[in-house]
Amino acid sequence: MRRSGCAVALLMTSALAMPAFANDDVIKNTSDSKQWAIPTGDYANHRYSKLDQINASNVGDLKVAWTFSTGVLRGHEGSPLVIGNIMYIHTPFPNNIFALDLDNENQILWKYQPKQDPSVIGVMCCDTVNRGIAYADGKLFLHQADTTVVAIDAKTGKEVWKAVNGDPKKGETGTMAPIVVKDKVIIGISGAEFGIQGHVTAYDIATGKRAWRGYNVGTDDQILFDPEKTLSLGKPVGKNSSIKTWNGDQWKIGGGSVWGWFSYDPELNLVYYGSANPSTWNPAQRAGPDGKQIDQKWTMSIIARNVDSGVAAWAYQMTPFDEWDYDGVNENILAEHEINGKTHKTLVHFDRNGFAYTLDRTNGELLVAKPYDPDLNWSSGVEMDKSKPNYGRPTVVASKSTFLNGPDVNSKNICPAALGFKDMQPAAYSPQTNLYYVPINNVCMDYEPFKVSYSPGQPYVGATLSMFPPEGKTNTGHVIAWDAAKGEIVFSHDERFSVWSGVLTTAGGIFCHGTLEGYLKCRDQKDGKELFKHRVPSGVIGNVFTYEHKDKQYIGVYSGVGGWAGIGLAAGLDKPTDGLGAVGNYAGLKKFTDLGGSLSIYSLP
Template sequence: MKNIAFSAAVVAGVCSGALANEDVLKLQADPANNVMPSITYNGWNFSQLDQITLDNVNKLRVDWTFQIGVADEAQAPPLVVGDTMYIATPKPNRIYALDLSDAGAIKWEFRADSSNLSEVTPLACCGAQTRGINYAEGKLFFQSLGGKVYSLDAETGALLWEKQATDIKAAETMVGNGIVIKDLYIAGMAGGEYGARGYVVAFDINTGEEKWRYYSMGPNKDVGIGPRFKPFYKFDQIENPAEASWFEDSWKHGGGTNWGYFTYDPELNMFYHSTGNCGPWNPDYRRPWGELDMDEKGVLQSYRSNYCASILARDATTGELIWAYNVTPQDQWDLDEPNINPLVDLEINGVKHKALVRAARNGYFYVLDRTTGELLNDPWPFVHQNIIKGIDKATGSPMYNIDTMLFTNAEDRLKYTQAGALTEKDKAIAAEEAELYGEDAGDAPSGTEAVICPTIAARNWENDAYSPSTGLLYTSVQFGCRSMRMTEGQYVYPMTAEGYKLFEWTGEKFWVDRDGNKTDVKNQLQANDPVTGKTIWSIDYVQPSQDPIMATATDILFVGGDDKGAFRAINAKTGEVVWEFRTGNNTSVSPVTYMHDGKQYIAVIASARPGVLPVAADAAPDAVNRYQREGSTLYVFALGE
C-alpha cells in the first residue's frame, strides 16, 4: 500500500463555497443544528458538540419521548433547526414538527398523499421506508414512497409544492433521501429489483420545476456524458460506455437505482452518489448467453454493465457526469452500492488529495481521488469474501474468482470451471426430485450453484461515521454466506421481485470469520483505518445487529444494538461500550445530537418493520428477534444530575 497520512483539514462539511446553498452551510457550521442526513455535506455523520464526554456519558437519562404513531421501521434521522425537531416516518410518510421548548409537543403534522399505497407498497423491494428529509431556506424537502417530492414551509407545515417524480407503473419508488445544493433539491429512486432503470433528478427548491434528470445507464445523453466526462480507467474511456457495456438493449431495464445517500464537495461543485444492483441479477440477460469474457487475471473485458453497482461523480449544477467507477462490474450477486461516500482529505506520499473513502458492499475498502476517480490505495477486504481475488490497479477492476461466476446452464458453466460439476450421485438426486416434484424440485442440484461470500453484501445501506479525531471510519458489517444459482424466466416489465431477479437461493445461510472459518458471529461494528488499511477494533454480534452510527468530537460513537434492543455509547478509540439503555427495539435510524438552551441532547428512534419473525412464548431470553418488535418511539436523552 502507498504511504497515506491523514490530513486534519475538515472538508466539504462546513467549508465555504459559492455554489453551495449558503443557508445550509451556515446552519451546518453551528453544530446545534442537524439540517440533513449525515449532518454535513461530507457525509461524516460527525458532530462537533462536546458537552457529553466519556467521563459523563454514564449520566445520560431519558429527558422526553414521542410516539411516532406508525408501526414500521424508521430509517430517517430527525432534523433539528433552532427550537424545532422534524421527524419523517415511513409509509404513510408523515412529517412532524416538534417543539423543543415544550418537551416535543407537536407544532404541526403533514401527511403525504397515501391514496396509491396499495399499489405502491408491493413494489417496495425491502420495506416501505424513507431515509431522510432536508432543510434549507425555511423549507423542508422529502419524497414519499409513491415517488412524490414535497416542499413544505418549515414554520407552518404548509405545502409549497409537490411533484410526481417517478413512474409507478414502471415500478419506480422512492425510499432514499436527497440533498440540497444551491437552488436544487437532488433525489434518487428505487426499483432495481423490478426492472427499473436508475436515475437522479433535480428540482428547483423554490418552484419545484424539474431541472434535469440523468440515468445510470444508456446513451450518453441519457446519462449526462459529454465533453466533461473524464473517467480515469480505460474500460470507461470508450464511446457510449454506459450503453456499449450492455448486451443489445438490456440497459433499458438495468437497475442501478439511486436509493441511498449523497455527499458533496463545494470547492469542486461535485456531488457523489452510488448505484444499486444490476438488473436482472442473472448476467446471462446482460451478455451473450452463457459467455464470459475475462482475462487470465480474472478482469472482465466486456459487458461490464456500466453504471450499476458503481460510484458516480456529477456536477452539482448541471448534473453532468464527471467520472464514474464501476465497483463490481457485471454485478450478479446483488452487490449494489447505495451507501454513503464520506469525503476526507488524505496526504499520499507527501501530496494532498481530495479523497473519497468507501467500505463497499463487495467487501473491499476503497480510497479514491474524488476529483478524478483514481484509486489511491490497494483496496483490501474487511470481511471474508470469495468473489474477488484482489483489485488490478492498472485497470481499477476486480479480479474475479471464476468459481463464483454464475451461469444459467450447467453446460455453459463447465466451459469455464469444473466447480459445482454434478457427480453421478448429484445427477441421481436431481433426477429423482424432478420426477417427484417436477418444477418444484427445490434444492435439487443443477450444477450451476455457487457458494457466495458475502451473500447479498458485506454491509447494507446504514450510514457510516467518520471521525477526524481518530481518523477512523466506523461501519456495521455482516458475514453471511449462501449458495445461489441463476434461473431462466419470462423477461417482461415491470415484474414481480422473484421473476425479475431470475435467481434463487439454495441451501442454508451460514457465517464465516475473516479467515473463512465458520462462526456464530453474524455482524460486527468495525473501526477501519483508511490510512493503514487495517481494522483497529471490532465488536462481534452473535445475534444480528446492523445499525447506522454517529460519532462525536468527544470520541464517542452512538449506535443501536438490535441484538439486545439497546442503544449504546462506545469509546471510538477502543470499542469499549461505556453506556447502554434498553429501548426494547431495533434502531435502524442514525442517532442525532443537538444543542438547545445551552444543553446537549441525544435523540434516536427505536422501531421495527411489520412482519418481523416473532419469537415463541417459551423462547430463550436471548433468542434472535427477541427485540425486533412492532412500534416506533423517539427517545431524547440528556445528562442527569
C-alpha cells in the same frame, strides 16, 4: 432530457467555469453544531458532531430524557432533523412528518400526512422505509414512497409544491433522503429489482421544476456523460460508454437505481452517489450475444456529477457484471488523507461487495481497495497496477461466480451475502482519530440464479438466496474502526446481529450505534470499548444523531425494526428464502424484539 454530445460538452465547460456556491442556508445550519440540519450531518457525510458535553468519561451516565411514538409499525431508517428549536420527524410509509416544539414540552406543532395509494407497498423491495428529509430556505423536502417529491413549509406544514419523480406501476419508488445544493434539491429513484432505468434528478427548490436528470444506464445524452471529458480511472469514458456494455436493449430495464446517500464538495461543485445493481440478478440473462461477461455500466458505480448541469465528471465501477447483487449505493465520505507521500482530497466508500475504496474525489483515481472484513471470499483482490488491462477490477474466485457455475446451480458459501458486509447504514468519520467507524453485516450466502421474464411493475430478480453466518461463527455483526489511508482494520468488536444502524461520532471521543435486537450503544473512539448500553423499544435500523438545546446535549435514535435485515418481522415472512434470502439468517431476531416505531432521546442527568 436529451442532448447531443456536443451540447453535453458545452454544458460541462460552462458549468465548470461558474463559481461554486453551496446553499447558504444549509451551510449556516450545518455549521451550527447545536443543530442536526442534514441527514448525513454535513455535506461531507462525516456524521461527526463538535458537541462534547457528552464524552467518553460521562457517557455511561446517560438517561432517557424523552421519547416519542411515530404511530407507524415498520422499519425506521434515517434520523430526525433539528433546526433551531424545532425537531422534524419522518416515518416509513405513509411518510408522515411531525414538527415538535422543543421549547414547549415537545408539543406537535403540525403533522403532514400525504395521501398515497397503498398499492405502492407491493413494489417496495425491502420494507417501506424512508431515509430522511432535507431542509433549506424555510422548506422541508420529502421523497414519498410513490416517488412524489414534496416541498413543505417548515412553519406551517403546508405543501408548497410537488413533482412526480417516477412511476410505481413500473416498480419505481422513493426511499432515499434528498440533498439540497445551491438552488436544487437532488433525489434518486429506487426499484432496480423491478427492472427500472435508474436515475438522479435535480429540481428547483423554489418551484419544483426539473433542472436536469441523469440516468445511470443508457445513451450518452441520457446518462449525461461527456465521451471526451468524463473520466473513469484516468481515461475518457468514450462514446456510448454505457450501452456498448449491454446486450441489445437490455439497458432499458437495466436497473442502476439510487437509494443510498449523497455527498457534496462545494469547492469542486460535485455531488457524489452510488448506483445499484443491474437487472436481473441472474447474470446469465445479462451476458453478451457471445455468452461472455459484459460490464453493464454504469450500475454498481460511484458517479460524480456537476451540480449545475448534471454532467458527470468521473465514474468508477466497483463490481462490473455483478453476479451477487452487490449494490454500490453506500455513502461516500469526503476527507483528506496522505497516501504514498501525497495528500489527496479523498472519497471513502465501504461497498456492499466487501471492499473499502479510497479514491481521489477530484478525478476518481483509485488509491486504496482492501477488504474491510476478513471473511470476504468471492474475490482475491482488486488489481491496483495501472499497467494491467484489468486495473481497478476485482479478480473473481471462479468457484464463487454465479455466472461461471451457471443458472439453476446453487453456488455455495459466498461472502459477503447480497446485503453486503455493509448496506446503506452509514459509517462515520472522526477528525480526532482520522478513522472511520463502520457498522458491519458479517453474513454469507448460497445463490441460485434462475430464468425470469420482465413484466413492468413485477419483481425482476431471478435468484433464490439463503443467508447465514460465516463458517465457524454464530454472530452476524461487528463494528470496526478503519484506516482509509492504509486500508486496515484498527479494531473490531462483535455484535450478535448485523449492525444495521448508522454511526455517530462526536468531539467527546465517542461513537454510537444501535443494534438490531434493540440497544443503543456508545463506545470509545480509541479502542471501541463499550461505555454505554441501553434497551430501546424495538430493533434499531435508524441512524444515531445529536443536538444541543438550552445548553444541554442530547443523543437520539429511532427504533423500529425492519429494513432488509428485519423484513421477516416487518412483513410477517417466515420462509427462510423469503425477503431475498434474509429471513432465514435473521430468524432469531423475534426472540429479542418486535415491531415498533419510536424515537428515544438521551441526555446526562
